Structures are given as structure tokens and as C-alpha cells.
Amino acid sequence: MDQKFPTQARAVIIGGGIIGCSTAYHLARLGWEVVLLERHRLTSGSTWHAAGLVGQLRSSANITQLLGESVKLYRTLEAETGLATGWKMNGGLRLACTEERWIEVKRQATTARSFGLEMHLLSPAEARKLWPLMDVADVRGAAFLPTDGQASPSDITQSLARGARMAGAKIFEAVEVTGIELDKGRVAAVLTAQGRIACEVVVNCAGQWAREVGAMAGVNVPLVSVQHQYMITERIAGVTPDLPTLRDPDRLTYYKEEVGGLVMGGYEPNPIPWGVDGLPRNFEFSLLQPDFDHFTPTMELALGRVPALADAGVKQLINGPESFTPDGNFILGEAPEVEGFFVGAGFNAFGIASGGGAGKVLAEWVAGGAAPYDLWPVDIRRFGRNHEDIGWVRARTLQAYARHYTPAYPAEEFTAGRPLRRSPLYGALRAQGAVFGEKLGWERPNWFAAAGEAAEDKYTYEKPNWYGAVAREHRAVRETAGIFDQTSFAKFLLEGRDAEAALSWICANDVAKPPGSLTYTQMLNARGGIECDLTVARLGAETFYITTGTGFATHDFHWIRRNIPQGMAARLTDITSQNAVFSLMGPHAREILGPLTTQDISNEAFPFGRAARLSVAGAPVLALRVTYVGELGWELHVPVEYALTLYEALMAEGARHGLANAGYRAIETLRLEKFYRAWGADIGPDHTPLEAGLGWSVKLRRDTPFLGRAALEAQKRAGVNKQLACFTLDDPGIILLGRETIFRDGRRAGWLSSGGFGHTVGQPIGIGYVRDAGGVDAAFMQAGTYELEVAGARVPAQLHLTPLYDAGMARIKA
Structure with missing residues (x-):
């Protein structure tokens, strides 16, 4: 009609x-x-x-x-x-042909258990029973997901x-x-x-x-758009309608049954982009010309797995472009x-x-x-500014496509499209052995190689090559001092007559404090979930300086701007590129910073949770006394043109105090010991401050209305059914990465949101939510006996509800 x-x-x-x-x-x-x-x-x-x-x-x-x-x-x-x-729930089979891949598959099986998804680990012989056409001579093991399909x-x-x-x-x-x-x-x-x-x-x-x-x-x-090819065969003896889908990542290929034959495709390491000069207007039910030369290496890999393909008739080689992301x-x-x-x-x-x-x-x-x-x-x-350039997006996307079936190693970095956004210290840090990672286009030092160490990442599921370097940086921060280049932090100014009123509505903590105050706060959605996790420094009656994580620049800016109540005079500006940021952290931080400024930075004059403008080695600095590593220290925000001067002065003064460069991987090990939460992992829109143990940072005792307050009040009355906890293992050789299953008294009770190693406590550390539909509180958690499943093996674990290091914050407030 x-x-x-x-x-x-x-x-x-x-x-x-x-x-x-x-x-x-x-x-x-x-x-x-x-x-x-x-x-x-x-x-x-x-x-x-x-x-x-x-x-x-x-x-x-x-x-x-x-x-x-x-x-x-x-x-x-x-x-x-x-x-x-055409839906068939015929299951999905995934092969592992190397020891590293088998570790990955076993970890995936643990992840599946964490998320409540059925997944079985199989021997090569068991896998072949499900898929009789394949040669399993090189197969180490396999995983089967019965609810997958086509x-x-x-x-x-x-x-x-x-x-x-x-x-x-x-x-x-x-x-x-x-x-x-x-x-x-x-x-x-x-x-x-x-x-x-x-x-x-x-x-x-x-x-x-x-x-x-x-x-x-x-x-x-x-x-x-990237060209993606797959082959459709004629009928092959032994291919039945109930044949599971098959993924063979070590051979870069996948298979499914179709009309008694096979569909076989793959993700080649040298993908070909399409539409580089623009996409055609009329591409209805259209394909590209088959590229048999480009498909030949994929076919050769497939023949090693499915020998019957050698004699199979080929109906068609499909070359269809599809959209891919960075x-x-x-x-x-x-x-x-x-x-x-x-x-x-x-x-x-x-x-x-x-x-x-x-x-x-x-x-x-x-x-x-x-x-x-x-x-x-x-x-x-x-996404952010770096994703506005189509050339950069294409370079990164082609690398992502090429990695589709490579092992997803922990902490693996992309290399395409780099370097792009660089701190003023990039050259100086590189000369000192910095090994950089990248986030939102920013080059950020992950760790520093010492003389004789290769300044490059070597990826593995075991202890990585940077383990010793990160331990060295970790100890420097705990024992002397470390300096972190965190220039990539997203930084916003909120200004205007109603800036305080707007932020008071958006922030769960109390930001209506005098100038010079520094507030750690969450911003919540209507369900009470944590949308942003950041710090707010009040610089004046109508000016607030907001600092948040590099990767959350677009998200947090958008959240704040869209939630400023209509009609309020409050203007939000992204000033990320104006200021470099150095975090000077450690027990000797005051001894290093003090001689470089004439202003009083004693604990009495400049206590924890304050912000002040200082002149340091001639540079105008906004100093925030805050920490994400659990030590005395300051974030030093400085105009980019002064950055190198300030850094050189800090390093010169710090030489006699044991000051060391440190990177983001040390930040991770340090924050785990302090049970500090990471947005996007431990906290997010599905977690409230009450569930995350952050109720102390919410102004529920005041009458001030704020976004999410009603949900928190209701949850406080009803109680929570999950609570964030910290876990340690006695065996220092076990690698925790996150997503390991938490067992309480032998029953699945959640999974780790973060995992790593604490070099001060000398133990693997995990953070995750303990869950129970009947309600969870401290007594419930402490009454249980815990295990973590790591790559298929259960390991006894110890529960902690307070930080493993300096729980009383004496070092931070020194």
C-alpha cells in the first residue's frame, strides 16, 4: 500500500x-x-x-x-x-594453535564465566568431533560457545x-x-x-x-571503508547444517556452513581501503571486483586447516567493502x-x-x-580532535583491521598515526628512555628504560619486559619522588555568574567552597550512576578549573555542558592545550618544590585538597595538592611555553633527592595499592558512589539538590546488591588483568574490573564488585571465603575493604 x-x-x-x-x-x-x-x-x-x-x-x-x-x-x-x-544457534568454535593463544582462550573462558556466558574448553580431538573436516595437528586447544550461531x-x-x-x-x-x-x-x-x-x-x-x-x-x-573478502564454495561432503561456526585466529580465518558448502573469509594483515577519494552515490547491491591475488595468502592458510577446500568448487569470491573504526x-x-x-x-x-x-x-x-x-x-x-582527520582515522583503522585476529595482549598499543599530539617534554623524555603509549592522539610516557634496557614494549600474557622498570619507578615514588608528565589531562574552565549553582547541581560532592578549594567529585546520572569522576578547583567567585582523564575529554565536556540548567549563565571552555601538567609525587616532593618558589608550601600553608597559584622557577603555576598514587605531592599546571623550563628546574633540584621520571604504568600499580577507582573500569554509569565505596564524597548530609540525589537516597534506604572490594593473592607469579571471576564460598559472585601488581605490598591486586541479589554489606563480604578464577584455575584470594597502603592517608597529608 x-x-x-x-x-x-x-x-x-x-x-x-x-x-x-x-x-x-x-x-x-x-x-x-x-x-x-x-x-x-x-x-x-x-x-x-x-x-x-x-x-x-x-x-x-x-x-x-x-x-x-x-x-x-x-x-x-x-x-x-x-x-x-535464517537464524541457527549452531554454536561457535574458536581454535588456539600456540601457547600464547591458548592462554588467551583460557582467559576468555574465564571472562565468559564472569559474564554468565556458557563457554567450554576442548581438547583438539573434542574440537574435531564438532568440526570433522578440519586438520587439528597444530591445534593446542579450543573453546566452544553453544549459544553462538549464524x-x-x-x-x-x-x-x-x-x-x-x-x-x-x-x-x-x-x-x-x-x-x-x-x-x-x-x-x-x-x-x-x-x-x-x-x-x-x-x-x-x-x-x-x-x-x-x-x-x-x-x-x-x-x-x-575497507575491502573485506570471503569465498562461498559448492557443496562439500561432510558439511552438515548443524556445523558450528569456526574461528581460527592463528590462521586469520573464519568459516560457516551455507547450503552444504562453506563460507570462508579472513582478516589479512595488509587490508585495502575503499572509497579513499569519496564513496560512490549509487552502490546498490554492489560488490567490488574479486581480488584473487590478495585473497591467495588467506586461502593458503585455510587449506592447512580444511584440506577439503582444495577440491571444492568455488561459487563466488565476495569482495564487499564494510565500515571499520579506529x-x-x-x-x-x-x-x-x-x-x-x-x-x-x-x-x-x-x-x-x-x-x-x-x-x-x-x-x-x-x-x-x-x-x-x-x-x-x-x-x-x-573520540576526540584527532579523529576529525580522515587520513589519521584511516591509518589507525587499517591497523585495527589487521589486528582483528592477532592476540589481544594486555596493554598493547597502536602504532599507526603516531606521534600526533605531543607534550612540550616529548623530546626530552624520549631522550631519557621514555616508552610512549597513546590516548586520544596524545603521546604519554608509559615507562622509562634504563641504560642497557630496550626502550620498546614486548607483549605477552606473562610478566612483560617493562615489569622491572615499572617496579623501579613505583619504588621511587614511594621512597623518594617521581615526576609524571600528565599534560594530556583534559582541562576545562567553567565561568559565569551561575557557575557555582550549575556545578552544584551537576556535582555529587560540595563544590560551593571558597576560592582555593579543591574538590574530588563524581557527576551522576538520574539513576545515581557515575558519569564523570574528576577534580574541581575553585579559582574565583565565578571561575572553576576542572581536570579529568585524557580519554574522557569529549564525554565529560559534553556531560557538563548538556546538564547546565537552562537559563543559567555558565560558560564551559576546553583549555586542554593551554597547560602542561606535571605530577610531582613522593615523600621528598616538598623538598624538591620548596626551593624553587618563594611561597610557603608547608602543610599548614598549603594543605591537602587546596589549589594555589605559585611562581616556580619563573613559571606561573596552578598547583593542585591532590594525588592518584597515594603520596605527598602536587599537580603542577603550567602554560605550555614554560613547561620545559619548569621540568628542567624540577629535575635539577630533584637530582639530590632521588627524583625519577615515572610513567602511566607505574600510576596503575600505585593506585591499585591505594584502592583508587578508575572510571571506565571500576566505576561508571552502572555504579553508584554507594556501591563503589565513595559515599563519603557525596553531599547527602546537606539539603543541596543535585542530579542523581533521589536515586542515591532510595538506594541508601534499600541497600545495595553489589559492593566494590579489593583482593590480593599470595602467589606473586599470578597475572591479574581484570575480568577474572570472583567466587564467594564457591559461588560466582562477580568479576574483577581491574587487575595488576603492587610492588610495595609484593602481591597481585584485583578490584571488583562482590554481588548478591539478597544484598551486600561489609558484614556479608567479610563473612565469605574468596577465590579468583585466573585462566581457568581457581586461586585463593584475600578480601580487603580498605587500601592496602597507608589507609590512614598519613603520607598524603604530610
């Missing part, structure tokens, strides 16, 4: 692939008036040629949950809509589209979007060749064209640049696996005004 083209809708979704149709399905079922626009026909972009494997396990519990939502939907969708989906991409998308229509959504094909109309920074309408559609919300699900659609609204969507994760959420503009794109060749769940959470995000749970790994606000 013909539909009249609409002139208005509550939400307009752009793109008729699986993500757009899934979002339309879920948003319409939430009661929204939805219009979906597709430039050509449904599935005609990259959906129709997707391979269709559906795996669920990821390194994030919530992304694993999201993928599980896809499986849950695909199991019932055909019965609901009457359209076939689907027909076009069929499942058409089924979602029918379900969306059944719920009231209107879908229009052959409609080209020509522009996005904005009004005062907010979506107002979508412009098309057929007319204007006024709307509250736009959801950009345009796949490879999402970057172009985003640009229409001034929104950056950092993705590029970190291998997809992109969801409201764009920080424009209110009401949402993105669901960049699915890195697992759009079918993600489609059902991604559409669900994106619809709930649109309808609820916030993500339904913590989706930070895929949140569009994880």
Missing part, C-alpha cells in the same frame, strides 16, 4: 540496513512515531553481503550483554513476524523491517537525504529530495555513508556536537551479531535520553 510521504515524525532513521531496521523495530515498539529512510532499497548497502556469523563474547560485560540481546531477539523474530531469518543478513533485516511496520513505523525506500536542519544546536528536520520532515531526533544508521550523513549536521563519525568497536549514542542527533554505525564486520542488541539499546537511548546501561566501549564520545 502506498504511503503518503510524511512532513513530520518524532524520529527519523537514516539507513535501511540491519542497524537502521533494528532501531526502527525497537523504537516503534517503545511507542515512538518513526520514519525510516533508505536511499536505495533495504539491505542494499553492506548488510546484504555480510557473512552473518553471530558471536557474543567481548571483553566488556555490557557489550557481551548487548550481543546476547541479538541472540535473544533472533530466536523469536521469525515467529513474531512470519518472515524467515543468520541470513538480508532475511533477518527484512524480518526486522516487517516487525517495525507492525509496530507502526513507516519505511520509505528510494529517498535520498540531502541535509539536516538544525535550530540552536539541536536537530529540527531532515531534508530530502521528496521534502522536509520536521523531527525531534535523527538516527544516523547510514553504514559506510554515516560519515557523510554526520557531516550534514556538523557531526564527526570516525569510520572508513579501535575496532562500533559507534553508538548521541553526538556531542548536536543535540538529538544519534549514531549507530561502524560495525567492523560484525553488524549482524550486533544488530539486534545495538538497535535495542540505541532505541532505549533515544527514548530515555541516556544509555540504558554503560556502553562506554562503543560510545561516540570516546
